[in-house]
Amino acid sequence: MMTKGESTDCSAGSSTRRLMTTSKRVDGEGCPRQERREGGGVEFSLILKDLSDSPAEVSQLRRSRNMGRVKLKIKRLENTSGRQITYSKRRAGILKKAKELSILCDIDIVILMFSPTGKPTLCLGERRMLESLEVLKKTFKKLDHDVDIQDFLGTRYGYWTDPDNITNIDHIRAMEESLKDSLSRIQMQKENLSKQQLVPLEITTQFHSGIHVPLGMFGEQQPQPNSWLHGNNG
Amino acid sequence: MMTKGESTDCSAGSSTRRLMTTSKRVDGEGCPRQERREGGGVEFSLILKDLSDSPAEVSQLRRSRNMGRVKLKIKRLENTSGRQITYSKRRAGILKKAKELSILCDIDIVILMFSPTGKPTLCLGERRMLESLEVLKKTFKKLDHDVDIQDFLGTRYGYWTDPDNITNIDHIRAMEESLKDSLSRIQMQKENLSKQQLVPLEITTQFHSGIHVPLGMFGEQQPQPNSWLHGNNG
DNA sequence: TACTCTATAGTTAGCTG
DNA sequence: ACAGCTAACTATAGAGT
Numbered sequence: 001m002m003t004k005g006e007s008t009d010c011s012a013g014s015s016t017r018r019l020m021t022t023s024k025r026v027d028g029e030g031c032p033r034q035e036r037r038e039g040g041g042v043e044f045s046l047i048l049k050d051l052s053d054s055p056a057e058v059s060q061l062r063r064s065r066n067m068g069r070v071k072l073k074i075k076r077l078e079n080t081s082g083r084q085i086t087y088s089k090r091r092a093g094i095l096k097k098a099k100e101l102s103i104l105c106d107i108d109i110v111i112l113m114f115s116p117t118g119k120p121t122l123c124l125g126e127r128r129m130l131e132s133l134e135v136l137k138k139t140f141k142k143l144d145h146d147v148d149i150q151d152f153l154g155t156r157y158g159y160w161t162d163p164d165n166i167t168n169i170d171h172i173r174a175m176e177e178s179l180k181d182s183l184s185r186i187q188m189q190k191e192n193l194s195k196q197q198l199v200p201l202e203i204t205t206q207f208h209s210g211i212h213v214p215l216g217m218f219g220e221q222q223p224q225p226n227s228w229l230h231g232n233n234g
Numbered sequence: 235m236m237t238k239g240e241s242t243d244c245s246a247g248s249s250t251r252r253l254m255t256t257s258k259r260v261d262g263e264g265c266p267r268q269e270r271r272e273g274g275g276v277e278f279s280l281i282l283k284d285l286s287d288s289p290a291e292v293s294q295l296r297r298s299r300n301m302g303r304v305k306l307k308i309k310r311l312e313n314t315s316g317r318q319i320t321y322s323k324r325r326a327g328i329l330k331k332a333k334e335l336s337i338l339c340d341i342d343i344v345i346l347m348f349s350p351t352g353k354p355t356l357c358l359g360e361r362r363m364l365e366s367l368e369v370l371k372k373t374f375k376k377l378d379h380d381v382d383i384q385d386f387l388g389t390r391y392g393y394w395t396d397p398d399n400i401t402n403i404d405h406i407r408a409m410e411e412s413l414k415d416s417l418s419r420i421q422m423q424k425e426n427l428s429k430q431q432l433v434p435l436e437i438t439t440q441f442h443s444g445i446h447v448p449l450g451m452f453g454e455q456q457p458q459p460n461s462w463l464h465g466n467n468g
Numbered sequence: 469t470a471c472t473c474t475a476t477a478g479t480t481a482g483c484t485g
Numbered sequence: 486a487c488a489g490c491t492a493a494c495t496a497t498a499g500a501g502t
Binding site (some may be wrong): 067068069070071072082085086089090091093096097 | 495497498499500
Binding site for chain 3 (some may be wrong): 302303305319320323386
């Protein structure tokens with residue numbers, strides 16, 4: 001807390017020079033093709049350094065080529081299409097990070113977001129599911145079976161991860177069941193709470209047992225969900 | 235799909251050299267203090283470069299100081315405490331990015347995740363709420379009122395953002411209502427779908443209207459939700 | 469709209485205190 | 486667990502295609 005130094009000059013300046021590191025990867029696993037055009041960046045950095053006392057020139061030069069990233073103030077982007085583009089890029093970034101996190105730390109994670117146009121995206125980390133899938137696949141391969149894993153697991157997870165199947169009546173039913181379950185749980189919790197209303201606070205915080213975390217706070221919004229599910233396993 | 239180049243050598247190598255860029259910020263706004271110890275990193279990079287033909291020496295030198303990041307394979311971290319630490323760091327990163335995204339693109343976003351120990355974190359982007367809050371605050375200030383904004387908005391958003399109030403019976407009731415609402419919506423959707431069962435596919439995908447996205451897929455898990463809410467406004 | 473490219477802004481692994 | 490540090494790694498703004 002406190003204002004720890006406000007409006008200090010932000011230009012780190014930081015005469016940076018490097019020889020390119022363009023790393024590119026597709027998944028968190030191997031290191032798919034690694035093409036990169038040598039040269040190009042180095043000299044420019046040096047030029048920039050030499051011009052570093054002339055911000056205008058730097059800016060000019062920067063624009064004359066297809067130059068790199070600039071600093072961005074975290075404030076609502078007023079340009080509509082810019083907002084859309086930034087959303088796409090950053091959404092991809094966040095989803096990737098979420099997937100990494102879920103794998104690295106072996107955790108469950110759910111992300112729900114709405115694009116500037118209202119289109120929802122739901123991303124589910126899958127915890128041990130990924131590994132289990134691998135094992136299952138191998139097992140089935142060995143048994144020379146031709147079982148579709150996705151189908152095998154579909155009953156439990158399919159309708160949360162497959163964007164197309166959302167229109168399947170069975171999946172809707174399953175979701176309905178899940179919702180009812182959530183409801184009964186929260187009602188149970190309500191009951192518990194009612195009984196505990198007169199008990200000291202530090203105890204009452206112990207009575208939430210596995211509620212399903214319903215996310216119904218976007219009541220006033222009316223998006224047009226077309227394909228609103230985004231599996232993150234590929 | 236396809237294996238697009240598997241097990242290619244991943245060592246980008248990339249003899250990198252730079253002169254430090256240590257940028258640091260606290261929020262997406264100003265640029266709070268910018269102390270950084272000049273020197274130290276520079277020579278080391280050069281030293282590393284000179285030693286680059288001797289990996290062992292590099293590694294040794296790297297360990298002798300408190301050196302930087304190494305590449306990480308995206309695979310479950312086997313070390314328990316390491317998993318915990320990584321979780322903390324990356325969670326912070328994701329939450330920050332989520333907040334930035336919600337502000338930049340003016341969107342709603344929700345993130346729910348469970349730590350390796352099962353502790354849940356819920357993060358709500360607040361879309362225009364943040365700006366609205368500012369306006370409200372100023373308005374109230376001008377009117378010389380002493381209204382607590384949080385309380386003012388609490389009826390609608392409070393129980394989703396305040397970890398302590400989760401034990402309040404009214405909030406539970408509100409959540410119950412929200413859940414019921416979600417349920418009725420999904421049931422409506424089910425109805426719609428039933429009627430459309432015989433209609434071509436490309437049309438049926440248009441019939442999801444503003445369902446509330448219930449997240450009840452963590453049924454078999456039993457975390458101990460103590461303080462499971464994480465507001466992301468500072 | 470989506471993809472590519474460059475170079476930089478920003479994130480974070482491994483240590484240390 | 487938490488905060489700080491350094492440098493390597495990664496995401497991404499802006500512009501082109």
